[in-house]
Structures are given as C-alpha cells and as structure tokens.
Amino acid sequence: GAVVSQHPSRVICKSGTSVKIECRSLDFQATTMFWYRQFPKQSLMLMATSNEGSKATYEQGVEKDKFLINHASLTLSTLTVTSAHPEDSSFYICSASGGDEQFFGPGTRLTVL
Amino acid sequence: GESVGLHLPTLSVQEGDNSIINCAYSNSASDYFIWYKQESGKGPQFIIDIRSNMDKRQGQRVTVLLNKTVKHLSLQIAATQPGDSAVYFCAEKVLGTYKYIFGTGTRLKVLA
Numbered sequence: 001g002a003v004v005s006q007h008p009s010r011v012i013c014k015s016g017t018s019v020k021i022e023c024r025s026l027d028f029q030a031t032t033m034f035w036y037r038q039f040p041k042q043s044l045m046l047m048a049t050s051n052e053g054s055k056a057t058y059e060q061g062v063e064k065d066k067f068l069i070n071h072a073s074l075t076l077s078t079l080t081v082t083s084a085h086p087e088d089s090s091f092y093i094c095s096a097s098g099g100d101e102q103f104f105g106p107g108t109r110l111t112v113l
Numbered sequence: 114g115e116s117v118g119l120h121l122p123t124l125s126v127q128e129g130d131n132s133i134i135n136c137a138y139s140n141s142a143s144d145y146f147i148w149y150k151q152e153s154g155k156g157p158q159f160i161i162d163i164r165s166n167m168d169k170r171q172g173q174r175v176t177v178l179l180n181k182t183v184k185h186l187s188l189q190i191a192a193t194q195p196g197d198s199a200v201y202f203c204a205e206k207v208l209g210t211y212k213y214i215f216g217t218g219t220r221l222k223v224l225a
C-alpha cells in the first residue's frame with residue numbers, strides 16, 4: 001500500500017499555544033486526506049475531510065476555527081490545533097485517500113500541559 | 114453514526130488457537146468494509162477488506178465474513194500468534210462517499 005508519514009510523531013506544548021501537524025503522502029498524489037482523533041482506549045473519530053485546493057469539510061461538533069486544515073498540495077495536508085488546551089490532548093491520525101482505500105499515517109501524539 | 118466506547122472489549126485466546134473478532138456495522142448503505150490492526154502508539158494497519166457484493170474473503174491466516182442481513186462483520190485469525198496481540202477495528206465506507214466509520218474496537222490478547 002501507499003506510504004503516509006506524519007510529523008511530528010510526538011509533541012508537547014503549553015496551553016494556549018498552537019501546534020501544526022503535517023501529513024504527507026510519500027508515493028502517490030492524494031486529492032483527499034482525512035484527519036482523525038483518537039482518545040485512549042477509544043476508536044478513531046473522523047474530524048474532517050481535507051480537499052486539495054479547497055476548504056476542508058468538518059464533521060459535526062468539530063470546530064473549524066480551532067482545527068485549521070490546509071491542503072495546499074497533492075502530497076501535503078496540515079492540521080493546526082489553535083489555542084490548544086489540555087482536553088485537546090489526543091492521538092491525531094491522518095489518512096490519504098486512494099479511491100475506496102485509505103492509507104493511514106503513523107499518528108501524532110499531542111500532549112497539552 | 115460514529116462508534117465511541119468508554120472501554121475496549123477484550124478477547125483472550127491461547128497461542129495457536131483460532132480467534133474470531135466481531136463487529137456490528139451501522140449503515141446498510143455501506144459498500145466496502147475493512148479490518149485494521151492497531152498496535153499501541155501506532156496508526157491503523159490494513160489487514161483485509163471485503164466489498165458488499167461478497168460474503169467471504171480469505172487472506173493469509175485471516176478470513177473476513179460479511180452478513181449484510183444483520184449488518185455483521187467478523188475477522189477470523191487462524192493459529193493466533195503473540196504478534197497478533199493488538200486492537201482490531203472494523204471500518205465501513207458509506208456508498209457515495211470516501212469517508213470511513215470505525216467500530217469500537219476489540220483488544221486481542223494472545224496467551225502463551
């Protein structure tokens with residue numbers, strides 16, 4: 001399958017700061033990427049669909065002004081958690097869409113102090 | 114809709130035995146189903162998939178069964194090994210979209 005990377009793999013930040021997470025599709029061009037959040041011992045919850053060259057589509061209950069998504073190229077989508085708070089601490093996972101299949105990144109562990 | 118659980122159900126099996134992990138999916142319009150394995154601190158790893166026009170699909174040591182009548186999906190792992198210990202999620206893709214809905218997950222523990 002296709003290879004998707006995320007950077008950073010782990011980040012710790014202070015409350016009130018912003019954090020950017022990158023998701024890269026390394027060996028194919030993805031017009032659509034997805035961002036998920038996973039709390040401990042829970043399932044993956046879709047946050048938003050990132051579309052290259054257009055605005056992201058957010059799932060119900062996800063604040064678009066808090067979780068900024070930019071998909072400026074066919075191989076890169078970024079998620080910026082703005083004014084992070086401890087309750088934003090979670091495992092953030094992206095995927096790149098290859099038609100019906102999604103190829104997942106390794107995840108980014110965010111800890112907000 | 115999305116499935117979120119407060120805790121993960123656990124399946125414990127003896128090494129060498131067969132494992133069966135079950136999943137109830139939510140949408141009768143889903144046309145594509147996938148099983149993922151997730152190890153601690155890592156992203157989901159693809160195991161096997163099946164389309165809605167099939168009832169069964171086999172891979173290496175794994176078999177997926179789909180029962181559309183009761184919206185049920187199962188993953189069978191033959192001769193379970195210690196390396197199979199992980200959390201297993203089913204996911205469904207809704208017809209007409211590329212979005213996935215994930216199940217609550219099952220933790221598989223392989224006992225030596």
